[in-house]
Amino acid sequence: MIEQQLQQTISQVLNELYGISVDAASVVLQSTKKEFEGDYTLVVFPYVKQARKSPEALAGEIGAAVQQHLSLVTSYNVVKGFLNIAVCDSYWTSFVADNATNATYGIRSAADDAAPIVVEYSSPNTNKPLHLGHIRNNLLGWAVSELLAANGNKVKKVNLVNDRGIHICKSMLAWQRYGGGETPESSGMKGDHLVGKYYVEFDKHYKDEVKQLVSEGMDEETAKKEAPLMLEAQQMLKRWEEGDKEVRDLWAMMNKWVYAGFDQTYSSLGVGFDKIYYERNTYLLGKELVQKGLDRGVLFRKEDGSVWCDLTADGLDQKLLLRKDGTSVYMTQDLGTALLRHKEFDADRLIYVVGNEQDYHFQVLKLVLGKLGFDWANKVYHLSYGMVELPNGKMKSREGTVVDADDLIAEMEQTAEAMSREHGKNDDLSPEQQKHLYHILALGALKYFILKVDPSKNMLFNPAESIDFNGNTGPFIQYTHARIRSIVRKGIEDQGISLQQASPSVALTAKEREVIKSLHDMPAVIAQAGAAYSPAMVANYAYELAKNFNSFYQDTPILREENSAIKTFRVQLCNMVSIALKNTMHILGIEVPERM
RNA sequence: GCUCUGGUAGUUCAAUGGAUAGAAUAGCUCUCUCCUAAAGAGUAGAUCCGGGUUCGAUUCCCGGCCGGAGUACCA
Numbered sequence: 001m002i003e004q005q006l007q008q009t010i011s012q013v014l015n016e017l018y019g020i021s022v023d024a025a026s027v028v029l030q031s032t033k034k035e036f037e038g039d040y041t042l043v044v045f046p047y048v049k050q051a052r053k054s055p056e057a058l059a060g061e062i063g064a065a066v067q068q069h070l071s072l073v074t075s076y077n078v079v080k081g082f083l084n085i086a087v088c089d090s091y092w093t094s095f096v097a098d099n100a101t102n103a104t105y106g107i108r109s110a111a112d113d114a115a116p117i118v119v120e121y122s123s124p125n126t127n128k129p130l131h132l133g134h135i136r137n138n139l140l141g142w143a144v145s146e147l148l149a150a151n152g153n154k155v156k157k158v159n160l161v162n163d164r165g166i167h168i169c170k171s172m173l174a175w176q177r178y179g180g181g182e183t184p185e186s187s188g189m190k191g192d193h194l195v196g197k198y199y200v201e202f203d204k205h206y207k208d209e210v211k212q213l214v215s216e217g218m219d220e221e222t223a224k225k226e227a228p229l230m231l232e233a234q235q236m237l238k239r240w241e242e243g244d245k246e247v248r249d250l251w252a253m254m255n256k257w258v259y260a261g262f263d264q265t266y267s268s269l270g271v272g273f274d275k276i277y278y279e280r281n282t283y284l285l286g287k288e289l290v291q292k293g294l295d296r297g298v299l300f301r302k303e304d305g306s307v308w309c310d311l312t313a314d315g316l317d318q319k320l321l322l323r324k325d326g327t328s329v330y331m332t333q334d335l336g337t338a339l340l341r342h343k344e345f346d347a348d349r350l351i352y353v354v355g356n357e358q359d360y361h362f363q364v365l366k367l368v369l370g371k372l373g374f375d376w377a378n379k380v381y382h383l384s385y386g387m388v389e390l391p392n393g394k395m396k397s398r399e400g401t402v403v404d405a406d407d408l409i410a411e412m413e414q415t416a417e418a419m420s421r422e423h424g425k426n427d428d429l430s431p432e433q434q435k436h437l438y439h440i441l442a443l444g445a446l447k448y449f450i451l452k453v454d455p456s457k458n459m460l461f462n463p464a465e466s467i468d469f470n471g472n473t474g475p476f477i478q479y480t481h482a483r484i485r486s487i488v489r490k491g492i493e494d495q496g497i498s499l500q501q502a503s504p505s506v507a508l509t510a511k512e513r514e515v516i517k518s519l520h521d522m523p524a525v526i527a528q529a530g531a532a533y534s535p536a537m538v539a540n541y542a543y544e545l546a547k548n549f550n551s552f553y554q555d556t557p558i559l560r561e562e563n564s565a566i567k568t569f570r571v572q573l574c575n576m577v578s579i580a581l582k583n584t585m586h587i588l589g590i591e592v593p594e595r596m
Numbered sequence: 597g598c599u600c601u602g603g604u605a606g607u608u609c610a611a612u613g614g615a616u617a618g619a620a621u622a623g624c625u626c627u628c629u630c631c632u633a634a635a636g637a638g639u640a641g642a643u644c645c646g647g648g649u650u651c652g653a654u655u656c657c658c659g660g661c662c663g664g665a666g667u668a669c670c671a
Contacts (some may be wrong), residue, residue, distance in 0.1 A: 033615070043614055045651055055651085082615060125671080163671070222623080279671095306669065316599085323669045330671050359600065361665055386602090394664085401654080423634060441634095453609065456601085458664065460608070470634060471620040472609075479634050487631050528612080540610065543619080554627095554636045574631095595632085 002087055004523075005070060006040055018051040031517060034510075037077050038084030045081045050171055055081030072560040089508045092516045093569060099501030099519075100572035106583050110151035116154040118345050119145045119383075121353035122271070123160045124271065126258040127167045128196035130265050132388050132403040132461060133355070133395060136450050139589065140385055141353040142271040143451055143535035146587045151530035156345055159273045160337065163255055164280045169236040171195050172250050174202035184257050190264065190406065191257025205229055229464065249251055265405055270443065270589050277337065285336025289372060290321050298371040309368050317362050324563040331391050334365055334374070338363065342376055349379050353532075356384040356456070383533055386458035388450075403463055412467060414444035419469055426596065440591040441475050448474030451588050452539040472543050474590055477581060481547040481592040484578040487558055491571040495559060499575050504565035511552035514572075518545045522580055526587075535588055542584040 004024070011024040032038040044059045051058050063076035063083050074088045099105050102428055123143020124130060130138075145155045175182070175198040184191045206229045213223035218300055222229070239247045241408035266272060290307055299321060301307050307322035321332050352362065362382035369377035387394065395402045416438040420426055426434055449467045453459045469475040491497040508516070522541070529537035558574065561567040585592050 028612080028614095030612085030614080036615080041615085043652095045614075048651075162671070167671080298605070304669095308668085317668065320669050325669090327669090329669065333671095355665090356601075357665055358671090361671095363600090389664085419634070423632090425632065425634095449608095457609090458602075462608085465607090465621095468608095468621075473620085473634090475634065476620095479632080483632050483635085490631065538608090540619090548617085550635065551637090553631080555632080559631045596634085 002072060002091060002520075003040070005072070006066070009066050010062065013062055013069065014047060014051075017061060017065065018047070018053075020047055020050045022047075025267055031521070032084050034514065036079060036082075037075075037083050038086045038152070038539050039314070040085045040087070041457065042083040043081060044083055054126060059083040072569075090503070090505055092508060092513065092520075093506060094503035095520060096516055096569065096573050096576055097501070100499045100576050102576075103579060104583070105519075106526055106581050107150040107574065107587075109151065110152050110154045110318050114152070114154045114233070114434070115348035117148050117351060118157045118158055118347045118351045119339055119351045119353065120160060120341075122266075122273070122355070123162060124257050124262060124461045125162045125165075125167055126192075126195070127199045129190070129192040129261060130405040132405065132408065135269065135387050135405050135408070135446070136272045136385060136459075137355070139447050139450050140268075140383070140455055140535065142589050143447075143538075143587060144351070144353065144383060144533050146589065147526070147530050147533070147535055147538065150526055150583075151588050153348070153530075156347070157273045158277060158341070160277045160279065160282070162279050163238055164240065164251075164283060166233055166237050167199070168251065168255075170206075170248075171199040171235045172254055173233050173236055173269065174198040174205070175254065176250065177362060178205075184260070184483060190226065190261040191259070191264070192261030193404075193406070195254050195258050195261075199322070199525050201228065202233075212315045234381060243410045262577050265409075268406075268409055268439075268443075268589075271283075279333070282337050283328065283333050284338070285340060286332040287322070287336075289339065290328075290332060291337050293321075293368075293372050296373070300433055309364075309366065309371065311367055314361075314367055316364065316367070319368070321368070330363065331364065331368070334361075335368060338365065338369060338380060339374070342374070342379075347379065349381055350376075351381045351383050353383045354387065358382070359384055370507040383455065385455040389458055389460050390462070391462050391464070403461065409442060409446065412446055413438050415466055416445070416469070416475075417443040422595070437593060437596055440593060441469070441596070442588045444474030444478050444585075445469055446474075447475070447588055448539060451535045452543070454536045455534060457584075474585075474588075477542050477585060478548045478592050479596060480550060480592045481578055481581045481585075482594065482596040483553070484549070484574050484581070485594045488571060488575050488578065491559055491567075491574075495567075497568050497571045499572055499576065501568050501572070504569050506563075506566050506569050509552075509556065511548070511556060513572065514574065515545070515548045515552050518548050519576055519580055522584070526584075538584050542581060542588075545577065545584075 006029055007024040007027040010027050011022050012021040014022055029040045029042060042062065044055055044062065048058055049057050051331070059078040059081060063078060064084065066085060067073045067076055072087050074090050077084050088464065119141055120487045122138050124134060145157050149155045161249045178201055179198060182194065184194055187194060206227055209227040209229055210220070210223045213227060214220055218226065236247055240251060257310055273582055290299060294301065294307065299309050304324040306320060306324040309319045309321055311317060311319055319331065320329060322328060338350065341347070354362070358381065366377050366380050371378065390401065420438060426437065429437065445467050525537060525541045558570045559567065561570060582592050
């Protein structure tokens with residue numbers, strides 16, 4: 001690769017001329033801004049002191065020496081302390097010709113002996129349907145998995161379904177009491193929505209009861225604990241844990257409805273898992289670990305019988321691990337599942353895609369695992385992502401201020417259909433093909449909208465302004481891809497152009513150069529994004545590439561170019577761009593159509 | 597209160613410590629006899645405040661102001 005050669009040479013030159021020893025790898029090259037002449041830029045300020053030269057003089061001397069050493073360098077220029085180096089056209093043209101049909105350009109396949117990376121994501125509760133926040137989780141989990149896979153890792157996607165607990169009992173209780181035997185079949189509702197409806201129903205009646213008690217003179221704290229519905233829900237949870245048949249049957253039935261609903265949403269989002277864990281099977285794990293910790297003296301028991309971990313030395317507080325009645329909490333379970341997963345996969349890393357509201361939880365999890373003596377504690381990585389906010393604040397499912405996942409997808413599909421019909425280019429497609437197209441456009445818009453934002457940051461979604469299809473969006477990239485495919489098809493079919501042809505010697509235009517350099521950057525971008533767990537970097541790269549291509553395409557003849565060597569080269573370039581767009585969008589879980 | 601986190605055009609997002617802080621959208625102009633105008637070109641518009649480190653700070657450090665999250669027997 002040209003960057004390495006430049007770094008090597010610069011390092012060598014610095015040593016020969018000024019006795020400065022710099023690692024070739026630590027020579028920082030950046031790509032030259034387009035308002036300047038050149039391809040790569042070296043900032044020489046860091047070496048000025050040691051070389052005892054002015055920035056300009058130093059840059060000039062390095063430039064001259066580099067050009068002498070490397071025949072690929074055709075020229076250089078100096079602006080202040082910036083040395084801009086230009087690489088010859090033939091390097092770029094042969095790069096394109098060599099990779100024109102490389103379908104895996106930019107992505108690496110996994111080595112056979114690679115230890116897997118386990119990515120946990122989604123992890124839904126089975127008492128209500130998925131909303132926009134879950135969408136971010138699912139898309140991020142999927143995209144990060146694909147991104148890691150594109151960097152040559154084996155990836156196992158897992159889901160830990162929270163299928164037990166007081167929240168489920170609330171839905172069950174409300175259904176029992178107010179449901180009148182309603183089922184997904186009888187109501188025509190998707191199972192998860194039906195169960196969610198009764199979760200809301202519970203809350204409504206519960207609040208009424210609390211209000212009633214308060215008006216009878218009870219203070220609010222007590223009323224919340226003493227409301228009959230709450231007591232009954234707790235009773236139900238107890239019966240569930242005891243294995244009471246009636247409760248278990250009801251639970252099994254309603255969970256089944258929810259799973260059917262979730263499966264539909266997952267499949268619509270295009271996400272999936274290698275393994276699904278259920279909390280009913282894991283919530284008791286971890287108690288043994290706690291006992292082990294007590295034996296080793298890293299945990300302690302309070303007078304009331306509860307078990308704690310003291311993390312004050314690490315700058316945190318004390319953390320509860322077992323309640324005074326001996327039952328386990330969330331943390332206890334997570335300790336257990338982490339161990340289980342470690343044993344099961346012998347993973348290189350255990351990644352948890354969980355919202356940033358649980359930053360503290362994962363900090364504690366890692367520390368406690370460490371205290372328990374597990375040296376793999378540092379393999380636990382919390383991929384923390386920000387909340388999706390609405391213009392008027394946070395989403396609260398109980399208050400009904402949520403953007404439902406299924407509704408949102410359906411709306412997007414309608415918009416995609418309306419826009420497509422307006423453009424009216426798809427009349428030759430069958431109804432099934434059209435439907436598929438609307439779906440991938442809708443999801444392209446939604447996924448790109450969410451994934452282009454840095455995962456760690458909160459993001460805002462305004463339901464009033466529906467997600468865009470123009471500008472910096474998924475459909476823009478999809479559309480660019482479809483146009484490129486059209487050119488390549490016509491070039492091959494109508495004009496008999498061969499993509500296999502060896503590299504011609506052609507003089508590059510400025511815009512061609514820009515597109516080629518974008519392509520050239522792709523492997524580095526994927527690697528960098530992988531290291532940062534950031535699909536956003538991939539998304540922004542894909543947009544940049546598509547934009548560069550569009551600009552080039554607008555005023556550069558391709559199929560009407562008269563010189564056949566140039567024409568062939570440009571079609572090769574087109575093909576390579578389409579591959580790059582396809583591969584980057586694939587990482588984001590976005591399908592690109594051949595035509596639209 | 598304490599801990600963590602964020603503050604960039606009207607709005608939504610970018611920017612390994614580097615050149616004149618990029619896009620998109622909304623506004624105002626152009627460009628379709630053409631390889632797909634879901635496009636392209638132009639115009640106008642921003643780093644919360646105050647210190648510090650540095651040749652150079654949106655970026656790193658300290659202090660303020662404003663937002664968000666967490667804060668122990670919920671998950």
